[in-house]
Amino acid sequence: MNPFTLVNGEPYPLDMRGELDDTAAFKNFKKWGNVEFPLPFGRVLSSTESFIHSLDEKTSSSLKFTVLNPKGRIWTMVAGGGASVIYADTVGDLGYASELGNYAEYSGAPNEDEVLQYARVVIDCATSDPDGRKRALLIGGGIANFTDVAATFNGIIRALREKESKLKAARMHIYVRRGGPNYQTGLAKMRTLGQELGVPLEVYGPEATMTGICKQAIDCIMSTA
Template sequence: MPRRKLSEYRAKNLVNHAIGEDYVGWSILDLDDLKKVDGYDSYVVKVDQAVKGRFKKGLVLLNVEHKDLKSSAKQLMNEGYNSLLVEPYVEHVDQSERYLALHHGRDGFTVAYSRNGGVNVEQNPHSIEYFRLGDDFDWDNLATVTNIEVDKLQALVKLFKDNHFASLEINPYVADRRSLNVLDVAVEIDDAGQYFTRAWNETDIRSPRKLSGSEEQIHVLNDNSPASFSLSVLNPNGSIFLLLSGGGASIVIADEVYNQGLGDELANYGEYSGNPNTEETYIYTKELIKLIIDSKAPKKVLFIGGAVANFTDIAKTFAGIIAALDDQAAALKKQHLKVFVRRGGPNQEIGLAKIKQALEGHGILGGVYGPDVSISDALGFALKELKDEEKW
């Protein structure tokens, strides 16, 4: 699954909780959020949107007085960013900044450390030491080198393992044997991990780019519904579009696309769950159709899929999907689009029959399958359609 970045706000909460340190910070998504910021003489205001090199790009504002918080936030938001982090400003000497990173690969876990932390650490690669963790690893030596207590180092490794991190970078930190002050954290996660941890979720993931209009609309939909909706654009000009229900099925389907060597063609990832109503699935599908029409790919497939639902009414959710397809039927046919469906659950016979009728009527039917066909097989039919040059 794709690696994605957590907000620094969520990452710092998780890291500080794991090592037993207090954390004070405020996630700012609009200017009204600044009303909750109080209690300190000066602050740091920075973009919290997975942007590399923020300091050098002028996206970190230091020593900001309380009266200037609003103007500082506006300055960064006017650059096109919509997620900020405000923290108390901590005075420290640059020479005390250290770098620590944890990565996991085929050979296991590796810790990287440099006593030359901060914004220029990448310019001093020779200063980075690497420690491969193993059964007989010398934790006391690493504690001496990094100036971080053994129990805190081990807590960071446990946090990494328990919450499906792909990488953890603390740069910089300032430490003595009494405290560990984490000044900047970057955490990459495997986004499929959200279905296996409660420590973070889709709302904690950040993108360095500004969200597309469709992504923004789905965020609004999710925030105002008891059901769950997510949508991420991976490739605006992709040829494979997914309209998925349920996290488990979503993981299987997206993984299979990558396994077939078509990961670069995957236009989007996301899902709906929690038994949404007809209007909600109409809105969700409408936004996905906008992405299909805007894509410059010469041929396209839409895979509408999911496992066998326990509670989600297939006929009801499909009614919303069908209505959105009806609205743009002519435009979708011009896109050389074929739609493949695999679903099961309450009222599946009605739902599958109606969506097949609609797709046939619009000339965009690829195939409609029930639980008697596996998700992988149904997806395979869709990918084969995309690869078959003679059909286009």
């Protein structure tokens, strides 16, 4: 607030400036209306990225999604900000950054409907324009502290069921690794889903290394079988 003057001994602003933080958008979107926050480096969001961004603004959870290579054959849906970066870095460190289709992260215990809408977008992008070559979807994460793994998996499972035909057309192979509260129930549901869908789906708990499924996904898409 600068400059200001005094009126009857009380401060009175002559000019002032305020800043909005998009971190607080989920609490204030009704007050702020359709405020457009600029993206770094002048990026323009795609329609799918915009949809996830709008979901993210309306929830106290975190829902992030960036398309890196629409024709990539390795796609991720990772729980946790740190874990999501580790998965992306691991694919790159193994020499296959060019095959990484996206960066995706969900955390903060999103509810089932939020996860469902989020997973639909990731799967739609991961299965678009099938070219006959195999693809891989990594549904990964570390060991959660408070997020109910089974509850978040319910949303993902619903989306996978909805997109069954797309998954098969894209020759998608799914790799799951997760730990945390109620993870045994969540992993059991995933294993049952794999049998129902007829889509290759491998499931691991915290006994497996967090990023081991990255190497499996790469081996899968590069194999000729």
